[in-house]
Amino acid sequence: MEEQVKNPIVDEQEEYFINMGPQHPSTHGVLRLVVSLKGEIVKNVEPHIGYIHRGIEKMCESITYPQIIHLTDRMDYLSAHMNNEVVCLAVEKALEVEIPDRIKVIRTIMSELSRIQSHQLFWASYGMDMGGQTCFFYGLRDREMILDIFEETTGGRMIVSYNCPGGLMYDIHPNFQKRVKDFIKYFRKVLPEYDAILTGNVIFRERSLGIGTLSLEDAISFGVTGPSGRASGFSCDVRKHEPYSAYDRVKFNEVLYTEGDTYHRYLARVEEMRESMNIIDQLIDNIPEGPYAVKMKPVIKVPEGEYFQRVETARGELGMFLISDGNKNPYRVKFRSPNFSNLGVLNQITKDFKIADLVAIAGSLDFVIPDIDR
Amino acid sequence: MLLDIAANSISSLKEPWWKFIYDFSVLTEAIDKSLKGSMSPFWVTVTEMVIIGIVFLLFYAVIGLFLVYAERKVCAFIQNRLGPNRIGPYGIFQTIADLVKLLFKELIPIKNADNFLFNLAPYIVIIVNFMTIAAIPFGAGMLAIDFNIGIFYIMAVSSMSVVGVLLAGWSSNSKYSLIGAMRSGAQIVSYELSVGLALVTIVILAGSMQLSVIVESQRDGWFIFKGHISAVIAFVIYLIAGTAETNRGPFDLAEAESELTAGYHTEYSGIRFAFFYLAEYINMFVIASIAATLFLGGWMPFHVGNWEGFNRIMDFIPPIVWYFGKTFFVIWIMMLYKWTFPRLRIDQLLTLEWKYLLPINLVNVLIMALLVLMGWHF
Numbered sequence: 129m130e131e132q133v134k135n136p137i138v139d140e141q142e143e144y145f146i147n148m149g150p151q152h153p154s155t156h157g158v159l160r161l162v163v164s165l166k167g168e169i170v171k172n173v174e175p176h177i178g179y180i181h182r183g184i185e186k187m188c189e190s191i192t193y194p195q196i197i198h199l200t201d202r203m204d205y206l207s208a209h210m211n212n213e214v215v216c217l218a219v220e221k222a223l224e225v226e227i228p229d230r231i232k233v234i235r236t237i238m239s240e241l242s243r244i245q246s247h248q249l250f251w252a253s254y255g256m257d258m259g260g261q262t263c264f265f266y267g268l269r270d271r272e273m274i275l276d277i278f279e280e281t282t283g284g285r286m287i288v289s290y291n292c293p294g295g296l297m298y299d300i301h302p303n304f305q306k307r308v309k310d311f312i313k314y315f316r317k318v319l320p321e322y323d324a325i326l327t328g329n330v331i332f333r334e335r336s337l338g339i340g341t342l343s344l345e346d347a348i349s350f351g352v353t354g355p356s357g358r359a360s361g362f363s364c365d366v367r368k369h370e371p372y373s374a375y376d377r378v379k380f381n382e383v384l385y386t387e388g389d390t391y392h393r394y395l396a397r398v399e400e401m402r403e404s405m406n407i408i409d410q411l412i413d414n415i416p417e418g419p420y421a422v423k424m425k426p427v428i429k430v431p432e433g434e435y436f437q438r439v440e441t442a443r444g445e446l447g448m449f450l451i452s453d454g455n456k457n458p459y460r461v462k463f464r465s466p467n468f469s470n471l472g473v474l475n476q477i478t479k480d481f482k483i484a485d486l487v488a489i490a491g492s493l494d495f496v497i498p499d500i501d502r
Numbered sequence: 503m504l505l506d507i508a509a510n511s512i513s514s515l516k517e518p519w520w521k522f523i524y525d526f527s528v529l530t531e532a533i534d535k536s537l538k539g540s541m542s543p544f545w546v547t548v549t550e551m552v553i554i555g556i557v558f559l560l561f562y563a564v565i566g567l568f569l570v571y572a573e574r575k576v577c578a579f580i581q582n583r584l585g586p587n588r589i590g591p592y593g594i595f596q597t598i599a600d601l602v603k604l605l606f607k608e609l610i611p612i613k614n615a616d617n618f619l620f621n622l623a624p625y626i627v628i629i630v631n632f633m634t635i636a637a638i639p640f641g642a643g644m645l646a647i648d649f650n651i652g653i654f655y656i657m658a659v660s661s662m663s664v665v666g667v668l669l670a671g672w673s674s675n676s677k678y679s680l681i682g683a684m685r686s687g688a689q690i691v692s693y694e695l696s697v698g699l700a701l702v703t704i705v706i707l708a709g710s711m712q713l714s715v716i717v718e719s720q721r722d723g724w725f726i727f728k729g730h731i732s733a734v735i736a737f738v739i740y741l742i743a744g745t746a747e748t749n750r751g752p753f754d755l756a757e758a759e760s761e762l763t764a765g766y767h768t769e770y771s772g773i774r775f776a777f778f779y780l781a782e783y784i785n786m787f788v789i790a791s792i793a794a795t796l797f798l799g800g801w802m803p804f805h806v807g808n809w810e811g812f813n814r815i816m817d818f819i820p821p822i823v824w825y826f827g828k829t830f831f832v833i834w835i836m837m838l839y840k841w842t843f844p845r846l847r848i849d850q851l852l853t854l855e856w857k858y859l860l861p862i863n864l865v866n867v868l869i870m871a872l873l874v875l876m877g878w879h880f
Contacts, residue, residue, distance in 0.1 A: 146677045153763060168681065168848060259751060259758065259845025265581035325842070331752060332844045483681070484847045487761050 142166055150179045154257050154487045157497030161474075161490070168482050173475045181501040188461040193219050193293050193428045196461070201287045203465065204499035206246040207441040209238050212291035214448045214463075217372055218437035219293040222430045222452065229374070230418035231295045233411050236374040237308065238278075238290060239439075240404040244315070245274040246442035247355075247397045247404075250494045254394060255326050257491035258335060263326055270318055277307050293428055295421025308412050312405050322398065336391035340477040340489035343388060350476070351469040354444025355396035356493050360388030366440040378410045390485075393492040427456050443467055443494055467499040523820040527643030554646050558635060562784060567597040569783040569833070576837045607772035612675060615769070619673035624770065624777035626666035631784045633659045638791050639713050641801045641821040652713035653701050656792060657694075660747070663785065664690040667749075667756065670778070671766040682765025685848055686756030689746055692855045693753075696743035699863040703736040703870045704729070704796045707879060717800035722807070724799035728880045732870040737797045739859055739866070744789035745836055746851070748782060752843035753851060786833060794828035801825040 149160040158179035164172040184199045191199075193215070200211040213235060220227060248271040255263020275285040281301045282290040290297055326332050342352065347360040357364045365382045367375040383399040385392040430452040438447040444466025451460040470493050478486045533553075537546045571586065571594060578585025586593030612620065637652050639645040649655050664687055671683020707729045708716045716725075726733045746753040757765030767778040794800060801821035805813045846854070873879050 144677065154761065168685075255844065259754065260843060262577075262581050262841050265583065269582055326844070329844060331846055331850075334850055335844065335847055482847055482849065484755075484758065484761050484845075 143171055148486075154491065155497070156253060156491075156495055159471075159495060159497045159500070161486075163483070163486065165483060168484075170478050170481055170483060170486050173478050173486065175471055175474060177471070177497075177500050179501065180498050182498075184502045185461050185463060188458055190457060192456050193430065193458070196458075197291060197293075198289055200463075201289055202498060203463065203502055204441055204443060204446070204467065204496045205286055206249060206496055207239075207242050207443065208287050209235075209242040209290060210439050210441040211446060212289065213239060213373070214437055214439045214446050216291045216293050217439065218435050218448045218450050219428065219430060221437060222433065222435045222450070223293075223424075223428070225294060225422055225424070227295070227422065228418045229416040231420060231422075232374040233415050234296060234300060234420070235291065236378070237408055237411050237415075238288075239373070240407045241274050241277065241308070242288075243404050243442045244401050245271045247401050248274075250397055250442075251322060251326070251394075254491045254494075257487050258326075258332060260326065260329075260332070266321065266325065270315060273311050273314070277304065277311065280304070280307070292421070294424040295419070297421075299420040300415075305412055305415065308408060312408060312412075315401075316405065319398075319401065327395065327398065333391065335484075336394060336488060336492070337389060339390045339481060339485050340492065341387070341389045342473060342477050344386075346473060346476055347388065350473040352444070352473050353469065354440070354442070354466050354494075355383070355400055356393050356470055357444065358383055359385045359392040359396045361386040364445060366438050366445050370438065372437075372439060374411060375407075378407050380407050390488050390492040393494075397494070429454060429456050430458070438464070441466060443496065443499070444470060463502060465499045465502060467495050467497075468502075471495060471500055523641075523822065525642045526822075530643060558632065558646070562632060562635065563780075565787055566780040566783050567601065569787060570597045570600075570779070572830075572833070573783070573837055576834065577841045580838070580841045601776065604776040605773055609774060610769075610771045612769050615675045616673035619669045620769075621774070623666045623670035623673060624774045624781075626669065627663050627781040628777050630659060630663045630666065631781050631788065634788045635784070637713060638788070639717055639795060639800055640825055644801075644822070645714065648712065648714050650710075650712045653705060653711045653716075653796075656788075657698055657701065660785075660788065661690065661694050663781070666781075667766050670770070674766070674769040676769050678762045678764075678768050679766050682756045682758070682762045682768070685758075686749060686766060688848070689749070689753065689755060689851060692852055693743040693746040696739055696855060696859045696863055697747060699860070699867055700736040700740035700743065701792075701796060703732060703863075703867050706867065706870050706874055707733065709874075713795060713800075717795060717802055720799040720802045722805055723880055724797065724802070724804070726797040729870060729873065730879070732866055732873055733797060735862065735866050736870070737793065739863055740793055740797070741832070741835070743855075743859060744793065745840075746855075748785040748789055750782070750786060750836065751840035752845050754840075754845060755848055755851060758845060786836060787829065790832035790836065791825075791829045793832045794825065798828045798832075799824075800828075 143164045143166045145162055145164045147160060148163055149155040150158040155161065160176040160179065162174040162176060163170055182202070184203060187199055188196050196215050197212040200215055201208040203211050248267045252264045252267025252271070255261070255267070278288050279285045281304050282288040282297070284290075342356070342360045344361045346352070347357045347362040352360070352362065353364045361384060363369075363382060363384060366372070367380075368382050380403045383396045383403060385396060430450070432452055432454040435450045435452070436447060437450075438445055440446075445464070446466055447464030449462040449464070450458055453459040474490060474493065478489050481489070534546070534550070537549055541549065574596070575585045586596035589595040589599050611617075634656055636646045637649060637656050639648075667686045667690070668683050671679040671686070674680075704716070704725055705711055707725055708719055710716060710719070720728070726737055729736075749756045755765075757767065762768070767775055770778060801824050803813075803816035803819060803821070803824050805816060
């Protein structure tokens with residue numbers, strides 16, 4: 129244990145280090161950051177991960193394909209629906225199943241709802257990281273409405289397990305369309321409130337503008353995707369570049385900024401909530417009729433080969449690499465999780481900022497720790 | 503014997519007994535007189551001190567508990583919540599239940615902590631707090647000590663609370679506590695200047711440092727109206743600097759929850775933690791009541807020039823109501839912005855003080871001096 133605590137990078141004369149985490153309010157989970165400080169100035173950040181490693185990839189090798197989605201739910205629990213989608217899309221691609229439009233549209237709507245609720249929680253906890261505790265309650269108040277919609281249709285609130293290879297678990301609830309429309313109407317009215325309390329606040333802008341700037345080169349070389357990468361100008365939206373489900377039939381903008389600082393990472397997420405609402409608006413009124421699931425074989429056996437599928441979760445690009453030997457369970461599964469890559473850039477962009485900025489920067493990268501460890 | 507004294511003092515009241523709500527000295531003088539009738543002067547002083555001490559202790563606890571409850575209700579109101587609502591009607595006994603819980607909690611010993619200083623720190627904070635309350639005039643004739651340098655005394659005493667905070671941070675043997683304490687040290691020492699200069703502005707206008715005289719000279723108009731531009735600027739600066747001095751949001755860097763978990767009192771538990779918690783609220787009360795006394799007329803009712811009837815109606819409201827009304831109004835403002843704004847960073851905090859507030863304040867003092875010199879105030 130002693131060697132682990134000792135940090136070789138610390139200059140004993142000038143610097144000292146503190147452990148942020150595994151139990152710390154601003155690491156949003158069991159992430160441990162060993163921070164070398166000189167006074168209040170951060171000199172080095174070393175993330176220690178693995179506190180919530182459950183071996184999901186290994187567990188996938190011993191269970192069947194429909195069972196995998198219940199594990200991927202627990203990776204990035206805030207975009208559980210998108211995590212499931214990557215498994216379903218990979219399996220469907222391997223089996224060359226034609227998916228009806230109804231399923232595609234419902235999947236897209238659910239994905240965008242997940243994205244909104246994830247960004248709402250980001251907004252809430254980011255306000256809290258900055259010291260504005262009221263934001264947390266405002267964000268959660270509105271997120272609750274989406275969770276209620278999820279609960280009605282899927283039975284789950286956060287861990288929805290709604291996708292399954294070949295379609296959906298059940299059809300949507302009769303109230304679904306009406307409630308989603310009500311929510312969009314309500315949330316369009318509430319979103320300016322978010323801007324009023326945080327985006328336009330002078331203290332907030334002072335604290336986030338120009339802090340933790342991530343250059344485009346760094347974003348690409350570290351593989352920082354999602355809103356964090358797009359704030360640096362890295363056009364990496366899988367929904368645009370490699371459309372899946374119903375994304376090829378909707379019009380939306382990829383939110384891109386060039387500044388790449390904490391403020392624009394935050395702004396990218398707030399703008400994405402608007403874009404997501406636009407996407408839902410285009411789809412919600414014309415969900416095609418049809419079956420909610422394709423009839424699949426009772427035991428799904430993926431033909432031998434290697435498959436790769438990627439989707440855009442709320443945090444970035446999630447990739448699934450699947451090797452099958454033709455059995456009912458995969459030979460090897462590897463997830464390329466967005467948070468793991470995003471975490472790598474933390475040391476790069478927090479250097480020589482204050483400890484309060486470290487919290488802001490880590491918050492703006494929007495970590496979900498189970499997704500880092502898997 | 504106590505009953506005798508009480509009976510004596512009531513019978514020796516010159517005016518009807520309920521008059522004391524307008525002038526408290528009626529009651530205090532009666533008690534003083536009846537005590538003098540039965541004791542030697544030395545014991546009279548001792549008894550009076552003990553009575554005042556007990557009254558202040560009770561007041562301290564009650565106001566602390568009430569403020570904690572009030573803050574929880576106000577922040578619940580801002581955050582779309584109900585707040586405490588289980589214990590008693592509207593949850594008014596919630597804080598008492600919390601206090602009982604904290605009293606019974608274990609005091610966790612800290613390894614390698616400097617135990618003497620660790621135990622001493624919360625008491626320093628509490629005692630300093632207690633000393634500031636002594637000089638505040640709560641109503642007509644209702645103050646413990648009437649120094650001729652009252653403001654100077656309050657400034658001197660209240661700036662001592664940083665010692666308790668620094669000791670707490672240093673002796674905890676925790677890096678989070680140390681960072682919090684050092685931040686708090688830098689913050690309180692810096693903002694002490696702004697608080698002082700804002701008060702000096704009013705002292706120039708009042709021409710006295712004695713709190714009772716300051717309140718008395720606001721009989722025909724509160725200083726915030728009398729000193730117009732200059733007094734308003736001083737009031738705003740005082741509110742900002744005062745909030746910073748109490749370590750409350752948006753200046754709560756010393757206990758920045760998301761960075762330092764709880765700052766200088768991270769390692770404290772049980773009743774010692776409660777002391778720090780209570781001290782923060784009493785500190786806020788003191789800051790608000792000084793603001794009310796110096797800028798908003800203290801216990802003085804709202805008077806307008808020569809509107810006799812209006813002034814008489816205002817006089818009908820007891821001074822103690824005026825005093826608490828104004829104080830809680832200031833506290834309410836402080837709570838509102840605590841729950842609205844995000845937290846500043848340490849360098850921004852010091853920039854705000856040394857580059858903005860201090861120069862504005864210095865100019866403001868000159869303006870006030872000019873106003874007084876030329877007689878341009880009301």
